[in-house]
Amino acid sequence: MTTYVITVPGTFVHGVSDEARAGIERRLRPQDPKNTDLGESEELSLLTVQDDGMFVVRVEVDADDRAGAESEAVRLVSGALRDNGLTDRDAPLGPAVVTGIDSEF
Template sequence: MTTYVITVPGTFLRGVPDDVCSDIERRLRPQDPKNTDLGESEQLSLLTVDEDGMFAARVEVEAADQSGAEAEAVRLVSRALRDSGFAQEDAPLGAAIVTGIDREF
């Protein structure tokens, strides 16, 4: 298995109170990329939100390949958003991007 750091971009189409951002981060905390060498050295934030509503969630996932890692990351972020009260149409996601790879041999 390989550990990937995946960035999932998106846009909040309605305002997001700070307590909701904290709730999303809490739900994603087990996948915090700071647990990886890349996340620690690059000081990656779990969730960043711009004033215009654009956001990036960065998560650590283990998968057999890149496409599996990207799909898992989107699933995790989608679930965190949904569980925090956002319908898919309120916070559409963009394509997941591999931010880093830590292969285990």
């Protein structure tokens, strides 16, 4: 099993309330990349939101391979958005990418 830091970009089409933003962060807190060496050294933020509504979520995921890690990250982020009342149309996601890998041998 390998630990990946995955970056998932997206856009809040209609903006996002402080309450929804806090809820998203709370739901994703167990996957915070600050728990990894990469996240700590790079000072990665769990959720970064720009003024224009574009956002980036960075999560830590354990998976057997890159594709599995990316899929799991999108599932986690989509779920956190949905749990905070945001649909795929309110906050469409871009393709997930691997930001870092921490292999345990």
